[in-house]
Amino acid sequence: xxxxxxxxxxxxxxxxxxxxxxxxxxxxxxxxxxxxxxxxxxxxxxxxxxxxxxxxxxxxxxxxxxxxxxxxxxxx
Amino acid sequence: xxxxxxxxxxxxxxxxxxxxxxxxxxxxxxxxxxxxxxxxxxxxxxxxxxxxxxxxxxxxxxxxxxxxxxxxxxxxxxxxxxxxxxxxxxxxxxxxxxxxxxxxxxxxxxxxxxxxxxxxxxxxxxxxxxxxxxxxxxxxxxxxxxxxxxxxxxxxxxxxxxxx
Numbered sequence: 001x002x003x004x005x006x007x008x009x010x011x012x013x014x015x016x017x018x019x020x021x022x023x024x025x026x027x028x029x030x031x032x033x034x035x036x037x038x039x040x041x042x043x044x045x046x047x048x049x050x051x052x053x054x055x056x057x058x059x060x061x062x063x064x065x066x067x068x069x070x071x072x073x074x075x076x
Numbered sequence: 077x078x079x080x081x082x083x084x085x086x087x088x089x090x091x092x093x094x095x096x097x098x099x100x101x102x103x104x105x106x107x108x109x110x111x112x113x114x115x116x117x118x119x120x121x122x123x124x125x126x127x128x129x130x131x132x133x134x135x136x137x138x139x140x141x142x143x144x145x146x147x148x149x150x151x152x153x154x155x156x157x158x159x160x161x162x163x164x165x166x167x168x169x170x171x172x173x174x175x176x177x178x179x180x181x182x183x184x185x186x187x188x189x190x191x192x193x194x195x196x197x198x199x200x201x202x203x204x205x206x207x208x209x210x211x212x213x214x215x216x217x218x219x220x221x222x223x224x225x226x227x228x229x230x231x232x233x234x235x236x237x238x239x240x
Contacts, residue, residue, distance in 0.1 A: 017141055017142055017143070017208075017209050018138070018142065018209070018212075019208060019209060024142075024209070024212050027138065028212075028215070028216065028219070031131055031134060031135050031138075031219075032219065034127065034131050035127075035128070035131045035132075035135075035223050035226075038123075038124050038127045038128060038131075039124075039128075039226065039227075039230060042240065
């Protein structure tokens with residue numbers, strides 16, 4: 001479909017797109033963890049701790065939820 | 077949360093709680109809305125400003141690159157009001173997102189289902205939904221908006237002397 005964007009829009013080459021679910025999860029978790037680390041902490045050590053704890057928790061908990069959902073069928 | 081919570085709202089060393097705003101909160105809030113981190117830069121938080129700028133821009137960039145689409149208000153879907161408001165929290169970046177994803181500065185779907193404009197927009201949105209990472213893109217875009225909203229509130233708190 002031709003783009004109607006005045007900037008030419010995006011083509012469908014999907015350059016730079018992350019298709020891996022897990023990699024998307026990791027990137028998202030790390031970005032959110034860094035954001036909250038800088039938002040809530042003042043010292044570098046505390047920020048690093050928040051990044052590891054929050055980022056790790058988001059990744060691990062998401063994997064646990066995904067594992068729990070695994071027995072559910074995709075289609076009825 | 078109260079102002080006595082030391083981790084989140086502790087004042088810098090030697091600082092005292094200001095009975096009146098040290099600076100007008102309007103300017104840093106407006107700057108924070110215009111560009112992520114700019115409000116913090118104005119308030120002298122250079123390190124934080126740089127980090128926020130990079131993180132929000134990366135989140136926004138991943139969202140657009142992954143096929144995310146700026147939300148449009150659809151009266152038939154009440155949650156679309158929240159999503160559009162969240163997009164607007166990105167300030168001028170929302171304009172970029174709309175031009176890149178919808179192709180025009182559109183904020184609302186025409187309510188009449190027979191409206192040709194609505195049909196054209198709906199067809200365009202359906203095309204974008206076929207993008208394999210469309211949901212990821214939307215999540216990244218909405219998260220970038222929420223981040224900038226929090227930055228705006230944080231700049232407000234700092235300018236009011238509530239946070240160091």
